[in-house]
Amino acid sequence: MSEKQLTLPVLGMTCANCVAAVERNSKKVDGVTTANVNYASEKVTITFDPSLVKPQQLTANVIARIERAGYQVPTAVLDLSLLGMTCTNCASTIERALNKVDGVLEATVNYANEKAAIKYATGAVTRADLVAAVRKAGYDVVETAVSDHPEDAEAAARAAEVRHQWTRLIVGAAFALPLFLISMSRDFGLLGEWADAIWVNWLFLALATPVQFYVGWDYYVGGYKSLRNGSANMDVLVA
The missing domain is CATH 3.30.70.100 (Alpha-Beta Plaits)
Incomplete structure (x- = not known):
């Protein structure tokens, strides 16, 4: 696996000895191959092997080492x-x-x-x-502009999500209810000579398609994304 880099800000450096101390302590962390400090920008760039250490663990270990040396990494x-x-x-x-x-x-x-x-x-x-x-x-x-109140933006996003769900519910009911009534009527022999008519099956297809691919589309999308990420959620079960 190729090496990766991580750049961290470091506060408290005042001289070349500070730079050397930060570099020396950073290199002591398992998985780190090089550590270079830019004194002007007050940042340390770490090169590490992700096959030896997870990025999250490496970040925590490097910060701990730097802070133990007397400097600070802002979080x-x-x-x-x-x-x-x-x-x-x-x-x-x-x-x-x-x-x-x-x-x-x-x-x-x-x-x-x-x-x-x-x-x-x-x-x-x-x-x-x-x-x-x-x-x-x-x-x-939920995206919020700097001038917006985050609570208002979140409330608007939640309201839009609820409206979307209501729309799907109404569309689903509008197509699924006739489908249910007609199919049950045929099963109980209430359609008479129409029971075996080809147009009835085409009607079933026309009624079922919006329910399956509009109302149920989010389940397919959610299920695909869940499987793509190596897990299975309720969307996978429903789909």
């Missing part, structure tokens, strides 16, 4: 409001995706309130990187 916590989760397995899938992002120290997803809390090394990863990881896993994130 922050970012909360993301999530869309598209249907079961607890979805939450686990998102957690795994976020924890694989270089620079992330810990990511937890709360399925009940549909939020992710990510602790990360500032400068090593951006919000865009984290959002991209969530979307690659098959889910979405």
Whole structure:
């Protein structure tokens, strides 16, 4: 496996000896092949072998070493409001995706309130990187403009999601109810000579198709994305 790089900001360096100390301590971490400090930008670039150590564990170990040497790597916590989760397995899938992002120290997803809390090394990863990881896993994130109130943006996104579900429910009922009534009528012999008519089967197809591929489309998409990420959720079961 090819080597990867991780860049971390370092606070507290005041001279060349500080640079040497940060580099020396960073190289002591298992899996690290090189460590180079740019004193002007106050950053250390770590080259490591991902086959020997996971990026998340390496980030935590490097930070611990640097802080033990008397310097500081700033960290922050970012909360993301999530869309598209249907079961607890979805939450686990998102957690795994976020924890694989270089620079992330810990990511937890709360399925009940549909939020992710990510602790990360500032400068090593951006919000865009984290959002991209969530979307690659098959889910979405509520986007908020800087001038917006996050609560308002989240409420609007949740309301749009509810409207979408109501639309699917109405469309599903509009097509599934006639399909059920006609099919049951045929089974109980209430259609008379029409029971064996070819047009009845074509009518069934016309009524079932929107239910299967419009109302049920999200299940197919969710199931595919779940399998693509090496897991199986409720979408896979339903589909």
